[in-house]
Amino acid sequence: AELYSIPAWSGGYFRVSDAGKIEVTPSPGLRATLSEMVAELVQRGESLPVILRFPQVLTGRVKQLNEAFQAATLEYGYSGAYQGVFPIKVNQRRAVVEGIAAAGYDYAHGLEAGSKAELALCLAQRMHPDALLCCNGFKDDGFIKLALWGRTLGKNVVITLEKYSELDRVLKQATALGVKPAIGVRFKLHARGSGQWEESGGDQAKFGLNAYELLRVVERLRELDMLDSLVMLHTHIGSQITDIRRIKVAVREATQTYAGLVAQGAPLKYLNVGGGLGVDYDGSKTTFYASMNYTLKEYAADVVYTVQEVCKARQVPEPTIVSESGRALTAHHSVLVVPVVDVAGPTRDLQDIPESKGEPHQVVKDLEEIFENISGRNYREMYNDAVGDKQTLHNLFDLGYVTLEDRARGEALFNAILRKIQKLISGEKYVPDELEDLQKVLADKFICNFSLFQSLPDNWAIQALFPITPLDRLNEQPTRQGTLVDITCDSDGKIDKFIDLRDVKATLPLHEPNGDPYYLGVFLAGAYQDVLGSAHNLFGKVNEAHVTVRPGGRYHIDLFVRGQKARRMIESMGYEEPMLRDSIENQTDRAIEAGILTTDQERELLEDYDEELLGYTYLEYEEA
Ligand code: PLP
Secondary structure, three states: OOOOOHHHHOOOOEEEOOOOOEEEOOOOOOOEEHHHHHHHHHHOOOOOOEEEEOHHHHHHHHHHHHHHHHHHHHHHOOOOOEOOEEEHHHOOOHHHHHHHHHHHHHHOOEEEEOOHHHHHHHHOOOOOOOOEEEEOOOOOHHHHHHHHHHHHOOOEEEEEEOOOOHHHHHHHHHHHHOOOOOEEEEEOOOOOOOOOOHHHOOOOOOOOEOHHHHHHHHHHHHHOOOHHHEEEEEOOOOOOOOOHHHHHHHHHHHHHHHHHHHHOOOOOOEEEOOOOOOOOOOOOOOOOOOOOOOOHHHHHHHHHHHHHHHHHHHOOOOOEEEOOOOHHHHHHHEEEEEEEEEEEOOOOOOOOOOOOOOOOOHHHHHHHHHHHHOOOOOHHHHHHHHHHHHHHHHHHHHOOOOOHHHHHHHHHHHHHHHHHHHHHHOOOOOOOHHHOOHHHHHOEEEEEOOOHHHHOHHHHHHOOOOOEEEOOOOOOOOOEEEEEEOOOOOOOOEEOOEOOOOOOEOOEEEOOOOOOOOEEEEOOOOOOHHHHOOOHHHOOOOEEEEEEEEOOOEEEEEEEEOOOEHHHHHHOOOOOHHHHHHHHHHHHHHHHHOOOOOHHHHHHHHHHHHHHHOOEOOOOOOOO
């Protein structure tokens, strides 16, 4: 557990059992072993990779957030309420949206839609009558009409103006439909976030109105005697804010703006502080982009305190505080489980050293000498010499001075030298600086049955880090250092940066394969990853199991949602199955005519083809 710093990032939802297995712990006293769930699925004949979803964790996060705000309002005697909204763009999967809507009902926790499709989805959810349905994002008439109809359905729909010109559109549609709108305005704070989304705030922000435009909205609505339609001030300085000071500064500016609008006579009810509540992916509790220097409780306390402080000073009523926390609600609830299907690397390749034909080239002899003489005393300089010799070997090969046989022997000697060094340094705690890249060179490539682009797109796109651990063997010292590669035909499909409490690491400690299935869990992947993924190489959505943990270490797989079949992936590119089938049959007809294929073989071929069309897009090895 220590090696993977599990207690630091798990948020209390994951732990290692005495048997060295990862357990999910949705609440104190409830625990169940992840590898048992995976084994059950495999036994049922289901394929991996799989996402394990834990609805209890999702519910727990909704509770934790709301209770943190309730506790803070109580502590400070804050007279307003807290009402969160879940921005569904963070994860629109049915289990997530319905799970949050249900868990949030009693807290009047609402939803946020950023597009017409998202709004259509949100309108169909069962929500508390007071719960907000915030409509953010750029809007056309259709979006606005749907939002206004939402009010007639009894939903507390607020249309957030992202730019000044949206006001006219809203007013026009509201008049046409005869529905009174509830309007929010997104304000461009000059405050900036911290971490990877720093650019979301500030004057250059993509969304929001400036101070003058804000006042113009107030004037327009006053003229139309509709000022009471302006109910919310909205701000957002970016996701994953790592530094609590930035949040306080932004909330202060937002509250001053709110007070300014109230002073203008706008009877605002809600102050929306947006998203940004972080997730501590590496457990370091720092302002590093994969971490945060505050807790969820501190966030709630600081937001409430800051709003109250400004409201007191400005003598304005304390608003209902709204936050649009998405990442923090969803990250913990799902674990991506990927099977290791093979291990490759320089110390893994064929280990015998082939002979040269005749007298070997001098550079090969040099490598032989290093191999013979390398020891604990001299391995640093010997390593550098070997790297140089290998480079020379390749240069000479390109020029035609080294034969293919010599090259094979030279490379095999180099790998054998690496294996020797690996043995020599295996007991050492600190690898000398000059051998810094050695760990990377020596690292094994653990080939994992998944697509980075489908399942962890943020790792590829923005170098996001996720904690990764084996699900099992955690009471056994790992003896290998590895990087992970996926099964896409893309060399970017790899993970070679891993969380660490002090630094980012280039390799992950892993266990020597022992013939048993070896599964890795990728944790805290429940925010954004499920829905941002892409179909690179036509690897589709992965299978999902929704698991409830019961007392006594038991669990129940409530639902299994099958991932996308190959046929669906192909059809999503504009092909149709009958067309594919026809083409294959035309080809088999011709092959039969040419005598290359028998009719029995044709039947078998077509069966195999059909089976693959209906099959899972990932590798389906019997043992994994
Ligand atoms: N609200 C708005 C307007 C956003 O753009 C975002 C995402 O960046 C969020 C809320 C969700 O933020 P987070 O996932 O950090 O809670």
